[in-house]
Amino acid sequence: MHYLTIQNNQSVPVSEIPEISYNAFLVLNTGMMVENSGRHCANYFGYPEAGAIKLICCIADDEDHLIHLSSCVADTNMELASFTAKLPCFEKFEREIHENFGIHYTDHPWLKPVRFAYNRADSDKGIADYPFYSIDSEELHEVGVGPIHAGVIEPGHFRFICNGEQILHLEIQLGYQHRGIEKLFLEKDQLNQLSTLAENIAGDTTAGHTTAFVHAWESLCGFKTTRDIDFVRTLALELERIAVHTGDLSAVCTDIAYQLGSSVFGRLRTPIVNFMQEWCGNRLSKGLIRPGQNKFPFTQALANRLSEVLDIFETDFIEMNKELFDLPSALSRFERTGVVSTLDATSIGVVGMAARTCGMPRDIRMSHPHSLYPELNHEPVVKHHGDVYSRVQIRKHEVQQSILHIRNLISNLPDVHERVEMGKPRAGLFAISLVEGWRGEICHCAVTGQQGELIHYKIKDPSFHNWLALALAVRNNEISDFPVCNKSFNLSYCGHDL
Amino acid sequence: MLSVVLIIIAAIFFTGIIIRTKSLASGRKGPGILQPVHDVIRLFRKGVVYSETTSFIFQLAPSVYFASIIMAMLVVPFGRSGGVLGFNGDFIFFAYVLALGKFFSIIAAMDTGSSFEGMGASREALYSMFAEPAFFILMGSLALLSGHTSFQEIFAALHIGSQISYALAALATFVLLMISMIENSRMPVDDPKTHLELTMIHEVMILDNSGFDLGLILTGGYLKFAIYGALIVNLFIGVIPYEYAIPAFFGIQFLMAVTIGLIESFMARFRMSHNPQFIVALTSVSLLIFFGVLLILQKFM
Numbered sequence: 123m124h125y126l127t128i129q130n131n132q133s134v135p136v137s138e139i140p141e142i143s144y145n146a147f148l149v150l151n152t153g154m155m156v157e158n159s160g161r162h163c164a165n166y167f168g169y170p171e172a173g174a175i176k177l178i179c180c181i182a183d184d185e186d187h188l189i190h191l192s193s194c195v196a197d198t199n200m201e202l203a204s205f206t207a208k209l210p211c212f213e214k215f216e217r218e219i220h221e222n223f224g225i226h227y228t229d230h231p232w233l234k235p236v237r238f239a240y241n242r243a244d245s246d247k248g249i250a251d252y253p254f255y256s257i258d259s260e261e262l263h264e265v266g267v268g269p270i271h272a273g274v275i276e277p278g279h280f281r282f283i284c285n286g287e288q289i290l291h292l293e294i295q296l297g298y299q300h301r302g303i304e305k306l307f308l309e310k311d312q313l314n315q316l317s318t319l320a321e322n323i324a325g326d327t328t329a330g331h332t333t334a335f336v337h338a339w340e341s342l343c344g345f346k347t348t349r350d351i352d353f354v355r356t357l358a359l360e361l362e363r364i365a366v367h368t369g370d371l372s373a374v375c376t377d378i379a380y381q382l383g384s385s386v387f388g389r390l391r392t393p394i395v396n397f398m399q400e401w402c403g404n405r406l407s408k409g410l411i412r413p414g415q416n417k418f419p420f421t422q423a424l425a426n427r428l429s430e431v432l433d434i435f436e437t438d439f440i441e442m443n444k445e446l447f448d449l450p451s452a453l454s455r456f457e458r459t460g461v462v463s464t465l466d467a468t469s470i471g472v473v474g475m476a477a478r479t480c481g482m483p484r485d486i487r488m489s490h491p492h493s494l495y496p497e498l499n500h501e502p503v504v505k506h507h508g509d510v511y512s513r514v515q516i517r518k519h520e521v522q523q524s525i526l527h528i529r530n531l532i533s534n535l536p537d538v539h540e541r542v543e544m545g546k547p548r549a550g551l552f553a554i555s556l557v558e559g560w561r562g563e564i565c566h567c568a569v570t571g572q573q574g575e576l577i578h579y580k581i582k583d584p585s586f587h588n589w590l591a592l593a594l595a596v597r598n599n600e601i602s603d604f605p606v607c608n609k610s611f612n613l614s615y616c617g618h619d620l
Numbered sequence: 621m622l623s624v625v626l627i628i629i630a631a632i633f634f635t636g637i638i639i640r641t642k643s644l645a646s647g648r649k650g651p652g653i654l655q656p657v658h659d660v661i662r663l664f665r666k667g668v669v670y671s672e673t674t675s676f677i678f679q680l681a682p683s684v685y686f687a688s689i690i691m692a693m694l695v696v697p698f699g700r701s702g703g704v705l706g707f708n709g710d711f712i713f714f715a716y717v718l719a720l721g722k723f724f725s726i727i728a729a730m731d732t733g734s735s736f737e738g739m740g741a742s743r744e745a746l747y748s749m750f751a752e753p754a755f756f757i758l759m760g761s762l763a764l765l766s767g768h769t770s771f772q773e774i775f776a777a778l779h780i781g782s783q784i785s786y787a788l789a790a791l792a793t794f795v796l797l798m799i800s801m802i803e804n805s806r807m808p809v810d811d812p813k814t815h816l817e818l819t820m821i822h823e824v825m826i827l828d829n830s831g832f833d834l835g836l837i838l839t840g841g842y843l844k845f846a847i848y849g850a851l852i853v854n855l856f857i858g859v860i861p862y863e864y865a866i867p868a869f870f871g872i873q874f875l876m877a878v879t880i881g882l883i884e885s886f887m888a889r890f891r892m893s894h895n896p897q898f899i900v901a902l903t904s905v906s907l908l909i910f911f912g913v914l915l916i917l918q919k920f921m
Binding site for chain 1 (some may be wrong): 642645646647648735736738739742806807811813814815816817818819882884885886888889890891892893894
């Protein structure tokens with residue numbers, strides 16, 4: 123056995139992760155994924171250790187609910203064979219390792235920097251002079267969009283190669299939002315600062331990223347959560363899912379110029395986020411989730427209020443969905459637009475909601491359940507066409523499913539426990555935490571040093587995998603359908619850029 | 621002369637009514653009816669910023685565009701009173717003077733060198749090209765029916781008497797309404813509200829225009845709506861007295877604005893590749909009118 127098998131939210135001494143030669147490391151990890159399609163790479167990263175780079179690869183097995191860890195030590199001036207040549211889903215992980223540490227891969231197809239971090243290995247290359255994939259043709263033309271977005275949301279540069287109105291190729295350049303958040307995790311020493319950082323990894327996934335962080339932290343500290351703490355986190359995750367999915371439905375309607383849907387779904391999001399405000403004083407659930415404590419216990423009064431809010435919400439939500447899915451002009455925009463084939467989705471390692479629209483039942487709530495998910499017996503909603511229609515429909519179904527889960531949860535409120543001291547993170551540990559945010563699988567990995575201080579913190583937002591799916595989805599589509607494809611994925615810029 | 625005054629009055633309220641209808645339909649209070657007018661007045665007071673890559677074409681185009689709409693407005697009659705200008709074949713003049721304005725706005729968009737504006741220009745050119753046969757077959761059929769070739773004489777000679785002519789008027793209204801939606805880049809062909817450059821048609825072409833020039837283009841758009849509205853009104857009022865015709869004019873303009881507002885509220889924009897199909901289908905409706913006219917004239921023996 124050249125790998126170590128653990129479960130979600132478990133921490134193990136770093137020294138126990140088997141360290142093998144790079145070739146064995148490559149064969150082991152690619153082999154594990156090839157032999158079983160139920161496995162995917164949850165995280166693959168490196169960190170400097172004693173003048174060399176330690177690479178750790180985490181392969182999650184969705185059927186056995188296990189995570190396989192293996193590691194390897196590489197030198198910065200080594201030339202290595204890439205994982206990507208065998209499995210495209212490692213593409214961005216290797217680009218990131220190349221960017222941060224200068225490790226060169228001999229057979230990586232497109233070894234461009236990911237986000238131009240300020241502490242990148244080769245600071246000669248700038249984001250402005252990055253060479254894009256280009257064409258030399260009289261017939262085709264290039265369209266560059268961004269980095270300033272038309273709706274002044276987050277920045278990202280999209281370079282299209284088009285044949286008239288048809289998109290042949292899209293290259294997405296991100297990194298404009300890079301804040302060095304992983305580095306900040308190592309620099310800040312107060313727990314509150316760390317929690318606040320985690321909340322701001324991606325503003326729309328506050329509950330998701332904060333839950334991932336607190337799980338990793340509690341695991342490092344050896345803290346056992348009580349039921350009321352788990353309850354709050356599960357509830358916050360599901361409420362966040364309802365709020366964001368509803369907001370996305372509104373945004374998709376805006377992009378196809380369907381005013382009724384746009385305004386009704388927009389209005390429906392409000393009572394949900396306002397409920398969060400009533401509960402914890404913040405509409406985006408900032409400040410709600412903290413390691414080792416339950417700051418805002420969920421009372422019976424809140425439960426009654428929530429069930430009232432959901433009753434009103436659900437009636438209107440179902441009615442508006444009926445209108446939307448009965449509208450021929452809307453369906454003609456959704457159906458067969460932006461298709462990601464199951465084959466593509468599997469090979470590039472798409473996660474979360476986007477994966478579930480391509481026929482893959484990939485859902486951490488089922489495969490690596492945490493908090494109260496084991497008792498909710500979550501069954502993922504799976505769609506098969508991989509088009510905008512599937513991605514719109516899955517939002518409708520997941521919102522209804524979340525409402526069911528919430529009704530289940532609040533019918534049996536947990537007792538509030540006394541706060542127990544949590545202690546400090548233990549020395550020399552590796553912790554991994556997987557959480558299903560509304561967008562998909564969030565993975566946080568933490569490594570502690572000799573004094574129990576963090577020596578590496580690795581964050582992976584689902585957008586990290588899924589941006590490539592968007593680039594593939596728009597191929598052969600009309601360029602005017604790009605906005606609705608983009609919105610149907612609704613990926614995070616800052617979650618990717620960190 | 622009367623028609624010009626009426627069209628200007630209708631133009632002041634038209635876009636405001638569309639926006640208000642959309643606001644009410646989505647449960648909002650919405651801006652005042654006169655907000656679009658306030659917007660252009662504000663723009664007229666502003667200076668203009670020109671991109672360094674553009675040439676004199678870009679500076680000329682908004683004025684030509686606006687002037688072309690004013691010219692087109694002059695030939696539109698109102699019932700018994702003719703337009704300021706009126707001559708045989710003035711409906712051809714009407715269509716092509718508008719096309720001239722559009723041509724300038726297209727080359728001005730190309731002049732900026734932006735890939736977005738180039739895309740918008742190519743879409744606009746394509747859709748105008750497809751819409752042209754529908755207009756000419758419609759007007760040609762009416763000319764054949766009435767035996768005249770100027771707007772005023774055609775409309776004055778239209779007598780809605782038989783059932784077939786009611787059907788023809790209804791079809792003609794539909795065609796003119798749809799042409800006005802295409803010409804003004806409204807739904808379901810274009811989405812005037814979107815902020816996404818990639819899906820725009822008309823809006824993307826005027827991205828680089830600012831201040832006074834933008835004011836001219838917007839004012840031109842408001843007038844265009846009222847002009848097409850006036851054509852539809854003319855289908856119905858014939859030579860009835862002014863005391864009925866003038867209220868009918870405003871009534872029909874108001875109805876048209878509300879209809880456009882409702883269409884924009886309750887349906888999604890077409891997929892870009894469906895637009896040409898839709899526009900070509902208008903031509904076949906025009907052909908239906910043509911065959912109706914042949915039936916009335918008993919050309920089928």
